[in-house]
Amino acid sequence: MLNLTYEFKLKPTPQQAQEIERILEVCRRVWNYALAERKDWIRSRKSPINACSLFAEYIIPADQPYPNYARQSQALTKAKKDYPELKTVNAQALQQVLKTLETAFVDMKRKGMGFPRFKKARRMRSFVFPQMLKNCVQGIYLKLPQLGRIEYIKSREIPEGFRVKLARIIRKAGGYFVALCLECDVDVPDVPPHGYPIGIDLGLDKFLATSEGELIKRPRFFNSLHRQMKLLQRRLKKKQIGSNNWQKLSKIIARLHETIANTRKDFHFKLAHHLCDQAGMIFVEDLNFQAWAKGMWGKHTLDAGFGQFVTILQWVCWKRGVYFGKVNKDYTSQICPNCNAHTGKKKLSFRVHSCPECGYTIHRDVASALIVRNRGVSEVGRILDVKEVAWGGDLTGTRNGLVKSLRNRKKGGEAWIYPAS
Template sequence: MTYRYRIYPSLEQETRMLSWLETCRSVYNYALRERKDWIGSRKCQIDRCSLQSEYIIPADAPYPGYYPQKKNLTQAKKVLPHLKDVHSQVLQDVLGRVDASFEAMRQRGHGFPRFKKFGQYRSFLFPQFKTSPVQGNQIKLPKIGWVPITLHRPIPDDFDIKTVRVVRKHSGWYVVLCIQADVSIPEVPPHGHSIGIDVGLEYFLSTSDGEQIARPRFFNKLHRKLELLQRCLKRKQKRSNQRAKLIQRIGRVHEQIAASRLDWQFKLAHHLCDQAQTIFAEDLDFRIMAKGMLGKHTLDAGLGQFLNVVLPWVCFKRGVYYVKVDPNGTSQECPDCGARVKKDLSVRIHECHECGSVKPRDVASGQVINARGLSGVQIASGRDLSGFQVTDARQDRTKLEYFKSNLEKPALYA
């Protein structure tokens, strides 16, 4: 688990931490440039030259991976003495970030890592502690000293602090404590009352029980204030103190928007856990929705944050079973008779031509999600939970394969 607390460093400590961030940024950019030059020297073909100038690196030169760069860091400290001021493990974690970004590019299809501009490197990590650095209302950071901390919630007993990340935000300095305990938590089985939830933009959430929750517009509430501040920012001289102060004010407004959104989503997740012990949701990729014409509203609602981060974590804490189901055709199917009722996005009322069922479209979709979830759990576990009859053999096999793959994962990551 991770806990975040506010810290209040002195002027001397803050100056030192800012210099650490800039040193980490320079190490990050140098390591990234070293890898890009090695890759660029291998892209040029034998019979032609590259359109860009590339460094000529010997063919037998090894790839500058994590461990070679980590070894060269010791030699770099002899040439650049200011690197010795930063904690050694903090600099090693910077090289780990570079390596993780290249792994993400290869495995998950992310773009090529970018260089960090001035002020874009905002955190550094202490990856190891022998004893707890928190004593009373202070935390001891290596080479920085004792820093006052606001423990707004106590650290649980029998939990050890593994890592401490120092984060710089526009509102101040924070520490993120990663705590761990040697306990085994059993997976939550499906039990109790179940609901299916359908998320959208007209209504943020609609449940299979008929409850519909409107989408709060967090960005629109402070849109005018941001517009005025950014208009003033355009007239400020670059690299001036007034421009830096205005950028900090704008950042605080964005933090206020994000904090209000996260607080509302946590309260909504607890509200859902009070109603049911089993929750089913659609397995959607909201990155596609964020690129469409309604992308601004999708990002403002934070649908992906709610379904992928907030709700699984609250369900894990509350002992509620949470799993995602196949999203294909949930809004085109009648929850009462199973008939296929085609309708576009402009049609917000579900009207079945077979059984005559009439209800809101999102509520009908939530009931279909709930039925799919219960049928999938029933097929995978062999228990009768819902009485829902699957009549299509092809649909039966598809749901069996899908839910077996989901039931193998812990409920927290489902």
């Protein structure tokens, strides 16, 4: 089963935009009520038996079960009799709100996420229609439940053989968007290792360096508009919260943030395609970008968006048939790519790798990218050996022939060394 998600911009009529806002508001109230119900149940059981809570808590009977998704869905159906406004919103859209809340509570333990929060006005930004008709796409129009036929900008065609499984309506600073989840009954195998390999080293001095010696400068997405953002934030601070001027200025700031995010994503996609044009295998370090973001250079790390870039690069590689792999990150900057000697730690101010054993000199980031590439090729060889693939001797197209040709290949008069697996 193959799933794709395509995002399009909607062009709703004023009546449809008003209906979208009303649905978002009802979904927000359902979220807040369900979250409050769960928090009250948890708080009523957090105090010891022989002590009282320092804060006022609701007294909930001990035999009352935990309000999970199933019980809250049943309660939602009964609540429609007392609150007719709930009947005016698609029932499945409200159920999806409860499912999202259930997932948030599960992720607290499974992924170590934070406690779900209540949503203030205009903080609910999306809702889902989980069941779509087969003929919901009609030219430049989409047929959505409750909203009817709504026009959208058809920036690309939906692939043949795919059907629309669900639709998520999203409100952004730039307007309303729809994310269509497409489904196709086909199994696509993973991309096998093939072609010419390159390694990538990510960093803050240069956004990335490749094993081919290419250095990509790190764009300052946020810093380029930091002065304008700072000025707008100062003006917003002087406005009365909730006033019309406050809302207008908030929309301008939101549009500016969206411009920064779109510019960053556009750069990541173009760079990913540029890398895929050069190789059949791409290897990167298996890094913990969340730890990077908490360090001294957290602001610059988040501005670069390394995690988003790696995710986009993996998707583009799969789409274009390029093998993508992650390798161990340890000591990539402390090993000589020419003789595999351990050169020790280097200060961040040292941007040139100079091996004391063999005298090999190269840019520090390029040397790390070479190590990443060598480890990737070695790891691919190990995987292929485990699968017991029938390889020939030193013939062209076999693994031994590939490693031998790569070892003997030269660029700029310097041999590229690949350790045998």
